[in-house]
Amino acid sequence: MTNFQTEKAIVRAHHDALAQAAPDTVTEILARHTTPNWHWRGMHPFHEQHGAAAVAATFWKPFLTAMTRVQRRPDIFMAGLNEMDSFESVWVVSMGHLMGLFDRPFLGISPTARIGMLRYAEFNRVEGGKIAETAFFCDIPHLMIQAGQNPFPPQTGAHLVQPGPATHLGLMYECQDPVAGQATLASINAMLNDMGSKNRNPNYEVELARTWNDDMIWWGPAGIGATYTIPRYICQHAGPFRQALSKGYRFNGHLCRLAEGDFGGFFGWANLTLANSGGYMGMTASPGPADMRVVDLYRAEGGKLSENWVFIDILHFLNMQGLDVLARLEIIQHPQV
Incomplete structure (x- = not known):
């Protein structure tokens, strides 16, 4: 310790x-x-x-x-x-x-x-x-x-300048209770175990309620957006994600997963490999699988997860599907005539 x-x-x-x-x-x-x-x-x-x-x-x-x-x-x-x-x-x-x-x-x-x-x-x-x-x-x-240069069609959630934790206790410069960190990591792993189960509950709302508080906030990246409460999370992110990206879904694992106090998280390189069956983020069906590099950071409360800040390398994910957003931006600003 x-x-x-x-x-x-x-x-x-x-x-x-x-x-x-x-x-x-x-x-x-x-x-x-x-x-x-x-x-x-x-x-x-x-x-x-x-x-x-x-x-x-x-x-x-x-x-x-x-x-x-x-x-x-x-x-x-x-x-x-x-x-x-x-x-x-x-x-x-x-x-x-x-x-x-x-x-x-x-x-x-x-x-x-x-x-x-x-x-x-x-x-x-x-x-x-x-x-x-x-x-x-x-x-x-x-x-x-x-900067007024939105590269995406209308997103399902709302993207804001994402705030920090509701408790304002995320800056843990001092020593923390190790028991709290162990409990937070256990909450994160319980959620991951549900996601990876071969016998997932067909009622997604019931499944999520096992590891998430009902007033959960999912602070998603630009292009997807943030969403609040379990039902809206399902409607505005998890549902469309499952529907469009279940084809060829593969979990590759994480490189780091940790927790301290009421906070924890992980990243992978890449966490997921999956194919877009069409429609997700305005894209047509992808020609093949693409990688998602993801960071998830969490705040736990009362043994369940309450807030989740998410970073996805969306530019890389789209580039692997044949859409180079930054190159397109360059062409729009500097057309060859």
Whole structure:
């Protein structure tokens, strides 16, 4: 058992240093708290990178060039032992928004000169006093929507600037009761076991009520949206998802799953492989299976799950189906005549 304070301090120092970074200094700043062969996973179009120089060139330099006066505004900060490697490695998780002034183009998205909020979730594996591995998920389509460049047809849920936990207790900088974390992880695993059961209850509402509180909130990504209460969750997300994406469904597993206090979550690379039978997110039937890289973060209450923040690499999922959203954006803005 560990209190994770050392690992939390390393990640907080890393974030504090990044708060002072500029495009010409970010490589050196990233290198201070990461290993030389740091393994960084990012969403499309960033994908997997190794080392501070590659991560800086791929994400941070373009982002800090586009966004000025960036603030990290976390809503969840926690740490724990990774169930996926028999509770050997320590990971520190942060979730919230990177807020800045959207002053220059980013990935072909036109600037607004106004506040831009890039929603993010970040998992950091800390080993030997350094960050050795990172998964950085961010909601690029939501940034597009803020800039008036919505790439999707009308979504089934509502997408907002997603708030943090209703309890406002997600920033766990201090030691937490380990018993609470064990209970939260048990709630998450109970939900996953129901999802993976070969004998799933045909009444989806009854199944969900086993592991979710009725006032659950599913904070989904742009393109799908958020939804509130079990019946609306079924209507506005889970039902359409099951109907369109059950063909060839394969669960690939998670790379990290942990909990601390009332919060927990996981990510995979990719969590799911599935085929769109047609209609989902306005897409026609896909020519073959596509991967979903997903982060789920949860808040538990009373032995069940109450809130769920979800990040899906939708741009990668669509790209594997033949739709490159960012390339299409570039063509629209710079047509060849």
